[in-house]
Amino acid sequence: MRNAIPLPNIPIAQLQEAIERLPATLLSAHRMHGALEHCGLGYRPTCVKESAEIRARSLASFLPPHTVICGVTAAWVWGAIGKFRSPIEVNNFGGSCRIPAGVHNRTVIRHARITADEVVSLGGVRVTTTRRTVFDLLYFYEAANTAPLQLMLLGLMRLSQLTPDDILESLLTRQHPRKQHALRLAQQVFKQS
Numbered sequence: 001m002r003n004a005i006p007l008p009n010i011p012i013a014q015l016q017e018a019i020e021r022l023p024a025t026l027l028s029a030h031r032m033h034g035a036l037e038h039c040g041l042g043y044r045p046t047c048v049k050e051s052a053e054i055r056a057r058s059l060a061s062f063l064p065p066h067t068v069i070c071g072v073t074a075a076w077v078w079g080a081i082g083k084f085r086s087p088i089e090v091n092n093f094g095g096s097c098r099i100p101a102g103v104h105n106r107t108v109i110r111h112a113r114i115t116a117d118e119v120v121s122l123g124g125v126r127v128t129t130t131r132r133t134v135f136d137l138l139y140f141y142e143a144a145n146t147a148p149l150q151l152m153l154l155g156l157m158r159l160s161q162l163t164p165d166d167i168l169e170s171l172l173t174r175q176h177p178r179k180q181h182a183l184r185l186a187q188q189v190f191k192q193s
Contacts, residue, residue: 013123016057019043040076040084041106052077056125059088064107068093068119068126071108071140072152074133077122080155081148091136093119093126110140130160134167135174138182150189164190 020042022030027043030036036043039050042058055077056069063069071089075081091110118132128136134156141149157163164186171183 013057015045015048016042016054016060016123019045020061041086041088052079052127053123055079055084056122056127060123060125062088062106063090063125064109066092066094067109068114068128070110070114070128070133071136074128075137075152075156077127078130078133078156078159080130080133080152080159089136089140091128112136112139130156131162134160134162135170135182138167138171138185139176139178141185146185146189146192149185150192153189 019027019036027036031038031043034046037046040055040058041062042060044050044054044058048054059069059073059077067090069077069088070091072081072085073089076084087106087108089108089110091112091114093114094116114128114132118129119126120129121127134153137149137152137156143149157167168183168186168190171179171186176182
């Protein structure tokens with residue numbers, strides 16, 4: 001680390017909010033001097049260990065109102081994958097998101113039903129629970145290569161203490177328009193593990 005610019009001694013949430021308000025030139029200067037590093041689409045102080053809260057906060061200024069981080073983005077927030085993958089995946093939650101479902105400016109917006117017990121707040125940013133994230137991945141994952149999905153699911157299953165049998169049983173009892181897709185995908189992924 002080169003001559004790092006000292007950061008103020010304030011709580012992490014306030015520090016992240018301050019970082020989000022910095023102009024691009026100052027962000028670049030702090031990064032070049034080793035005080036900040038990339039995290040998601042934003043930055044985090046190098047002196048702060050990366051965590052789920054820090055990863056969630058790094059996306060805060062990019063989230064549409066009344067949404068919750070979900071899917072692959074939530075898997076990254078929880079640490080189930082190491083590298084952030086764009087676009088940000090969000091789901092409408094707790095309000096009227098006037099943006100239609102689909103891809104909008106680095107964000108995929110869904111309007112799936114989600115309950116309050118399937119959401120947690122990390123540093124003031126709403127994220128689906130590890131359990132809900134497992135099911136979102138199975139319902140909405142579309143890539144032909146399931147190896148990345150398998151890694152995400154295994155990481156989330158460790159965090160949420162779910163087994164493949166728990167997931168398959170839950171999928172069988174749930175009502176969802178993409179239930180058959182999720183069941184096929186789960187059987188394929190769990191056969192490989």
